[in-house]
Amino acid sequence: MARLLSESELLTAPAWELQELLVSGETTSVEIVTSFLDQMERHNLNGHQLRAILFTAPRDVALARAKQLDDERAHNHLRGPLHGLPIIVKDVYATHADLGMPTTAGSFALLGSRPKRNAVLICRDYTFPGLVVIGKTSLTSPGGSSTWSAVGVSAGFAPLGLGTERDGSLVTPGNRAALFGLTIMVGAASRTRIIGISSTFHSPGAVGRTVRDVALVTDVLLDPDAPNRSPHGLxxxxxxxxxxxxxxxxDTSRWQLPDSLFHSDDEYKQQMKSTFEDAATKIREAGGTVVSPIDLPHASSLKLEDEAAMPIVMRHEFRVLLDDYLQDYLEDSKVRSLKELELPDECPGQDLLINSLEDATPVDKVERARAALKRIAKTGIDRALDEHNIQAIIAPTDSPFSSLASSSGYPIATVPLGRRNTNGRPFGVSILARTNEEGTLIRIMSAWEAMFPKREIPTLFKL
Known part of the structure; x- marks a missing residue:
C-alpha cells in the first residue's frame, strides 16, 4: 500500500532513492508530492518560517500531474530516471499559467504578468522528463540569489532544486546548505525565457543531496548536442x-572573501585552512594526485584599465536582457521595460536598476571588458591545468573563486567539507574544470562524496 514519506526521508532521501521506492511500488508520485507539499505547509510560512518558497503549486494542479505520471508508470511509460519526482525552481524560470505559479523574479512589479510559454528547460520533454514543479523559490540574496532553492532542498521541501549562477549565486547557497551543486558552463544550456542579469555570466544549475541527483538533473539541463556528452548520461x-x-x-590564505562580504575570525580561517589541507592529504592517501598550491590570477585582477570589468559588462547586458524578456516573452504585464521598474529617488536598493538605466558605456568598451575577463580568467585557468597536468582546481567556496568561473564561462561545482566549530554552519569547496567538462566535475564530486561522511540533517530540524 502506498505511503507518505517520513520526516527523515523528507530531509535526507536523495531523488534516486525515492525513485527506487516508486519502482518497488512502496509509494506513488501522488504520495511523494503530497509529502513535500505538506512539509512546505509546515515550515515555509509556518513552523520555522523559512520563506524559501515564493509560490507553491496549487495542490490540484501538482497532484493531477503526479497522478498522470503514476498512470504512465502503470503502463510502463517512463520519461526518464526522475519520472514522478518533485522539484523546486528559482523564480526566474518562466512558468506558464497552466502550472499555477507566476513568474516575478522576486519583484512585485511582475505580479500579474503572464509568460507566453514555459522556459525552454521547463518545456523540455513536457515539463522536465517527468518531474513535477511544486514551487518557485525566492530571490533574496544573503550569499546568492539561488539561496532559497538550496534552503528548500535542505529543509525537505523537495529533493531537487533548480537555480542559476552569475557569480556564486548557486555554489555559495549549496555550500551553506551542505548540498552538492553544479553550474553548467555558460552557453551549454538554454537560457530562453529565464530572467537573467548577464548573457556573459549567467547559466543554469542544480542542487541536490547526492552527486547522482545532481548528475541526473544536469543531464536534463544540458543541450542534447552538447560536446562530451556520454550516451549514458552524466x-x-x-x-x-x-x-x-x-x-x-x-592557497587558502590568498582565496578568502573580504570582510565586507563575509565576517570571518581567525579561528574559522584556521579551521578552514586545516580542514582544506586535510582533504588534500586524504585524496593523496586514497590514490589521487594533488598539486598544491596552484597559482591562479586572483579575482581582484579581473579588470579593464584598472576598473573592475564584470560590472561594466553587467550594467550593459542587464537592461538589454530584461527589456527583451518584458517585451517579447509576456502575454500580459504592467511593465514592459527596465525604466518602468524604477521607483522614486527616495526608495532605497535600486542601485542595480539605476546604474543599468544610466549606463552610457560605449559598446566597444563593453566588448573590451568582456574580452579582458575571458583572457585573464581562461588563460590563467588553462595555464594552471596544463602546466600541472591536472583535471580541475579546488578552492574554498567561501572565496572569490566563483568569479574566475563566471569570467571564463567554465563549469563550477560545490561539495560539502565540514561545519564551522562556533555555530555549526556548513562550509565546502568549489571545483572548477574547463569547457564542456561537466562529466569531469561529476567524477570528482562523486569521488569526494564517497570519501567524506554523508551530509547531516539540517540543524533547525534536529530533535
Missing amino acids: SAFLVNNWKGIRVGFV
Whole structure:
C-alpha cells in the first residue's frame, strides 16, 4: 500500500532513492508530492518560517500531474530516471499559467504578468522528463540569489532544486546548505525565457543531496548536442575512488572573501585552512594526485584599465536582457521595460536598476571588458591545468573563486567539507574544470562524496 514519506526521508532521501521506492511500488508520485507539499505547509510560512518558497503549486494542479505520471508508470511509460519526482525552481524560470505559479523574479512589479510559454528547460520533454514543479523559490540574496532553492532542498521541501549562477549565486547557497551543486558552463544550456542579469555570466544549475541527483538533473539541463556528452548520461562518470584523478588545490590564505562580504575570525580561517589541507592529504592517501598550491590570477585582477570589468559588462547586458524578456516573452504585464521598474529617488536598493538605466558605456568598451575577463580568467585557468597536468582546481567556496568561473564561462561545482566549530554552519569547496567538462566535475564530486561522511540533517530540524 502506498505511503507518505517520513520526516527523515523528507530531509535526507536523495531523488534516486525515492525513485527506487516508486519502482518497488512502496509509494506513488501522488504520495511523494503530497509529502513535500505538506512539509512546505509546515515550515515555509509556518513552523520555522523559512520563506524559501515564493509560490507553491496549487495542490490540484501538482497532484493531477503526479497522478498522470503514476498512470504512465502503470503502463510502463517512463520519461526518464526522475519520472514522478518533485522539484523546486528559482523564480526566474518562466512558468506558464497552466502550472499555477507566476513568474516575478522576486519583484512585485511582475505580479500579474503572464509568460507566453514555459522556459525552454521547463518545456523540455513536457515539463522536465517527468518531474513535477511544486514551487518557485525566492530571490533574496544573503550569499546568492539561488539561496532559497538550496534552503528548500535542505529543509525537505523537495529533493531537487533548480537555480542559476552569475557569480556564486548557486555554489555559495549549496555550500551553506551542505548540498552538492553544479553550474553548467555558460552557453551549454538554454537560457530562453529565464530572467537573467548577464548573457556573459549567467547559466543554469542544480542542487541536490547526492552527486547522482545532481548528475541526473544536469543531464536534463544540458543541450542534447552538447560536446562530451556520454550516451549514458552524466551518471556514467560516477565513481567511488580517486584512481586517475588529478586536482590542484589553491592557497587558502590568498582565496578568502573580504570582510565586507563575509565576517570571518581567525579561528574559522584556521579551521578552514586545516580542514582544506586535510582533504588534500586524504585524496593523496586514497590514490589521487594533488598539486598544491596552484597559482591562479586572483579575482581582484579581473579588470579593464584598472576598473573592475564584470560590472561594466553587467550594467550593459542587464537592461538589454530584461527589456527583451518584458517585451517579447509576456502575454500580459504592467511593465514592459527596465525604466518602468524604477521607483522614486527616495526608495532605497535600486542601485542595480539605476546604474543599468544610466549606463552610457560605449559598446566597444563593453566588448573590451568582456574580452579582458575571458583572457585573464581562461588563460590563467588553462595555464594552471596544463602546466600541472591536472583535471580541475579546488578552492574554498567561501572565496572569490566563483568569479574566475563566471569570467571564463567554465563549469563550477560545490561539495560539502565540514561545519564551522562556533555555530555549526556548513562550509565546502568549489571545483572548477574547463569547457564542456561537466562529466569531469561529476567524477570528482562523486569521488569526494564517497570519501567524506554523508551530509547531516539540517540543524533547525534536529530533535
